[in-house]
Amino acid sequence: MFDTLSDRLTSVLQNLRGKGRLSDADIDATAREIRIALLEADVALPVVRTFIAKVKERAKGSEVSQALNPAQQVVKIVNEELVEILGGETRRLNLAKNPPSVIMLAGLQGSGKTTLAGKLARWLVGQGHRPLLVACDLQRPNAVTQLQVVGERAGVAVYAPEPGNGVGDPVDVARRSIDEAKHGQNDVVVVDTAGRLGVDEEMMRQAADIREAVQPDEVLFVVDAMIGQDAVTTAEAFRDGVGFTGVVLTKLDGDARGGAALSVREVTGQPILFASNGEKLEDFDTFHPDRMASRILGMGDVLTLIEQAEQAFDQEQAEAAAAKVASGELTLEDFLEQMLAVRKMGPIGNLLGMLPGAGQMKDALAQVDDKQLDKLQAIIRGMTPAERDNPKMINASRRLRIAKGSGVQVRDVNELVNRFFEARKMMAQMAGRFGFGGPGRVSKTRKGKKGKKGKGRGPTPPKVRGGMPGFPGGLPPMPTGGGGPSLPPGFAGGMNDLPPGFDPSKLKLPKNPKDN
Structure with missing residues (x-):
């Protein structure tokens, strides 16, 4: 619903990036563009006037002129005033002490x-x-x-x-x-x-x-x-x-x-x-x-995404899957279970839209179709338990049988299997970067004084709080049949590419009562 308003505001604020100092003329021009964006979005005129007045007053004050990054500070001010218009803090239901x-x-x-x-x-x-x-x-x-x-x-x-x-x-x-x-x-x-x-x-x-x-x-x-x-x-x-x-x-x-x-x-x-x-x-x-x-x-809604994930994913299954990710032993059966859990969270396009920077890849997100996930599910269900557990055994004749049984082309089966192997390898590497290790692997910190290698650590299921439970890298691998959209800037390219004003350190992640 707020796509048009989001596009306009993001574009206006994006124009401030790279400026080391903001003049009054810059602030006035930005305020004018924000005013037009709000009016075009049907925001009531008295609300627009109040909002613009507060933004301009703060933007021309000391908190911007003395900031190391004035443009980022303006984004922060707009965000805070927008939060204030929407109600400030979250208000919960007031229920009676004596029911009903x-x-x-x-x-x-x-x-x-x-x-x-x-x-x-x-x-x-x-x-x-x-x-x-x-x-x-x-x-x-x-x-x-x-x-x-x-x-x-x-x-x-x-x-x-x-x-x-x-x-x-x-x-x-x-x-x-x-x-x-x-x-x-x-x-x-x-x-x-x-x-x-x-x-x-x-x-x-x-x-x-x-x-x-x-x-x-x-x-x-x-x-x-x-x-x-x-x-x-x-x-x-x-x-x-x-x-x-x-x-x-x-x-x-x-x-x-x-x-x-x-x-x-x-x-x-x-x-x-x-x-x-x-x-x-x-x-x-x-x-x-x-x-x-x-x-x-355009900064996403990571907290809501995490809360929905915690409701959809079973904690024990997620931790078991995390261990398999770390050891490189994730199977297609595990992938199917995780994909079904993701489906419980709602349309995949909506989920990806909650990621920071998603507004920069709207055309790609518009092509994401849940029917593609249905196709993947049909292909995996067309496999035998042994094939799901060990995809390497799926040769040409087996791929032909799976394609006929699931109503798809052989190339669809090939693409799923190939992309799965690539994704599994990538996720295992990411797990290594996060320090989760794997069986038989040797940590550099466990070498003895004489350079002898210590015994390998077993996998340690992580208590994931920053991504989907059980997947340190976020969403599980989802081939989309056409290359599909990649994660937005800031996930593949580092935190420096996140949208202006987004500060991951300020996120207050919900606590999971099952975590110790």
Whole structure:
């Protein structure tokens, strides 16, 4: 959604690189270009004015004029002010000390409230809660049925005593849901309310009555990030008519300009708590202002990538795979397991897009197709267990059999096998650079005083925190059938090529409770 804005800001800030000193004219020109970029992205004018004023004030101050690298300092200022507009620190849900906690969803019809209710419920289950979905949208046809279907997919209970389609009292249903939650030992109640195609008095009155009846701990305003400036207008109407404590952005995977989403927090004063970026129930997570700002400025979102990896990868399997990487014994069976884990994290193009510098290789990322991974999976599954364990035994006749069995050409099998050997060799070398060693290998530090070699070390499974679990080099090898995109600058060429303002030393990596 923020691709256009990201491209413009990255281009503007890139023009500052290489300048040893920035004049007031340089800063004014940069601020003017940033202003145009924000306005074209549909960011509200008052927000743009405030943002530009703060950036110019800081850029013309001592923190830039006395900096060793003024251009980098300007990038840092833009990043920090963008984080501030998006909400500053990440805000978590405020749940009641004495359950059940009540979360009320409000917003216009079509904003995705009902689907989001299921996403939120699934997320709450992952946090150790037992949510109850409540069908209080009794106006829209089949809204109750839709919530029941979503609840079944999310694996949570749904309270729907009324059929809907214009029948039933939503305020009474909301009130009775609290007792139902206590009876069913549900510690969180998620109330799905009715919306309208536009803001009207009846909708606001009903939402206010439901809020009065259940006294929610959180009222979340659900806004479609694709509706442009109407997002700000609608948010202000709900703030004044019902009141809300947080915002949820939906449809962030769309191709709209999306700048209005940046304006909601600044205009309403309420933080963005969650963001939804897809149609699947798992396409939903906590909103982190610093990570979103980093992605908009082309610096990637490494922390989110790592968190998704920790959820998808089994720690024991990852450590075992890491040992095999270090010893050069990685098999196609191991590769298949790791590839399936990567698929759980979402589309591969989205994952690569979280890497710093990904904006510089958008054309290559656009060519990445998950169907290519499906082809690789079919080829590997067409092999016998012995062939997966020892790919060297796959001769010409075996390759022909595998190709026929998996519905591909022999050249596809050849390419997979050849690229696998190359990748395995490269990863083993990288593991050696990180000091993980391998069986029978001799470390220079273990030589005796007379130059005698000591006994070789066995592989030491690393506690990987900077890449995919089990793979010191990051993603496992993935042949793409056409050369495919390589990692962006900064991964193959060293940390000096990372985008301006990206400081890896400042990353606060999430702790894994299984690590000692």
